[in-house]
Amino acid sequence: MTNRIANQMAEELRKASRVALFSHVSPDGDCIGSTLGLGLALEALGKEVYMYNSDPIPRNLGFLPGVKKMRTELPAPFPKVLLFVDCTDLQRVNLESGDFPADSLILNLDHHISNQNFGHINWVDSQASATGEIAYELIRLLGVKLSQDIATNLYTAILTDTGSFKYSNTTSKTHQIAGELMDSGIDFGDIHHHVFDRTPLAKLELLRRGLNQLQVLAQGQFAMMTLHKVDFEEIGAEESLGEGLIDHARTLEGVEVAALLKEVNAVIRVSLRSNRWFDVNKIASHFGGGGHKRAAGCTLEMPLEEAKELLLQTIEEELALGRS
Amino acid sequence: MTNRIANQMAEELRKASRVALFSHVSPDGDCIGSTLGLGLALEALGKEVYMYNSDPIPRNLGFLPGVKKMRTELPAPFPKVLLFVDCTDLQRVNLESGDFPADSLILNLDHHISNQNFGHINWVDSQASATGEIAYELIRLLGVKLSQDIATNLYTAILTDTGSFKYSNTTSKTHQIAGELMDSGIDFGDIHHHVFDRTPLAKLELLRRGLNQLQVLAQGQFAMMTLHKVDFEEIGAEESLGEGLIDHARTLEGVEVAALLKEVNAVIRVSLRSNRWFDVNKIASHFGGGGHKRAAGCTLEMPLEEAKELLLQTIEEELALGRS
Known part of the structure; x- marks a missing residue:
């Protein structure tokens, strides 16, 4: 079942020439890391990619590869294919259904059990510790090589949503994926430092x-x-x-x-x-x-x-x- | 090479009916977790096991399964087979070579690059993030089922020596092993809580x-x-x-x-x-x-x-x- 949905989503992304990615307000490491990881992967496939978040990037995520590509303005014109990342519903994106063309193809990639299945294709896996895990699988399905930049984003997504592999959402699959991300040569010590180890004096x-x-x-x-x-x-x-x-x-x-x-x-x-x-x-x-x-x-x-x-x-x- | 040494060590342990395990002074999570994990595994094989550490167990490790079996007195009489866990040399155990019978068989299991290879069989792997990783492999070689108690000890060993998968010694293999340990149903949230999350008021x-x-x-x-x-x-x-x-x-x-x-x-x-x-x-x-x-x-x-x-x-x- 998930396999069929996953393949459908990958197929639609393969066919698209332009894709816009949306993630939720008050962004966290999972939504930004997953969006950037997927965005870079789609770029590697030659797509024109637009990444949107209505809020500023948290300062501890400013190091993420590709973060400068995130936009706070909506795309104009909208691409046909809209990929929502880590969003339970459209309100989480500061969007209403009237904000984008009625003939948009809505792809919904998320791990929240409360997800409203608002998309045409809904890949929602509440067993995943982070949307970053599902993004990892989607990228694998798309056949994109895990570059260091993509892996850094996905590792950060998983790292933040599991509290460094501590929270109860962590599974053996989480560790397996983290291991595979490490194999692409990421500087995970530096990631930990950026994400967790820089406390503002205030x-x-x-x-x-x-x-x-x-x-x-x-x-x-x-x-x-x-x-x-x-x-x-x-x-x-x-x-x-x-x-x-x-x-x-x-x-x-x-x-x-x-x-x-x-x-x-x-x-x-x-x-x-x-x-x-x-x-x-x-x-x-x-x-x-x-x-x-x-x-x-x-x-x-x-x-x-x-x-x-x-x-x-x-x-x-x-x-x-x-x-x- | 490592494979041959690993098999030799497993073979000697399989043949033994009594085994004493030694770990280093000022014990940490890796030496205690690895010792207990191995000790419980050898007990599961029907061996008589003696686990020694000259110092008290740190309070954040008091929850480890089997920890009550640790002894601060030397075994009397000494078994033939002595397994040193996470020790670079005999001084680290508060032992001198005169303290045990000259015909002892010394097995040396460690991940420190500075290990002195003081044993008859030295399984020293400085690529391992923790001795717990090597202990995991040895237990696999011995064919012992990973009980929840054994897995809790090995997970703690790896968790403490990698600072929760943060330090640069962490590898993709570390994550792979952590995932497999989780599959034995350990309560890793509880382990994190015991190891890291209990600050004395002082x-x-x-x-x-x-x-x-x-x-x-x-x-x-x-x-x-x-x-x-x-x-x-x-x-x-x-x-x-x-x-x-x-x-x-x-x-x-x-x-x-x-x-x-x-x-x-x-x-x-x-x-x-x-x-x-x-x-x-x-x-x-x-x-x-x-x-x-x-x-x-x-x-x-x-x-x-x-x-x-x-x-x-x-x-x-x-x-x-x-x-x-």
């Missing part, structure tokens, strides 16, 4: 303040980190720079639940993480947010101190239940 | 103080972190707990050289790291220490403030040279 300063305001509560099972409005203002940091800081609280020995509370404008944005059994989605949903069992978030419209107290109380109650 | 507190005392110098190219005697005393932390903190300074954007200065007793212990071109070994050697180009260390016998100034001056000079 982020380290946020961490410093976060640690200074860290509380370990509920007999060491709950770690709560706080960032005040003044912290962001004094550093001149965007809220998004706080991403990942919560892991310093989550990975503390003995901690089961971690929270990061960010005072943003007049509300408190709460990120929640757990390690082994605690369902943070339940807590987040209770406050009108959501997510998964191990990672969720919500927004509280109240002063910071009140939010801290409310959260501590709710999580303590749930921790007590969980142990019983 | 360590996070050292980081907090380190960040509060971080200086970014030399136009952002040099980041210097300081920990005072009083920091260690107030936290009740060993000096060794400061390990790894320097990476927060090294990975700062724009930084080429990082230093961590620890005030220990009456001296200053200096750790040095660089990212791309700066030779920290040269700096360390200049002060009577040593190491590698990217990681080195030395000890300065002077007050902390004096050490900071001297280091800054030396590194600024070297940075200026490097740029010219």
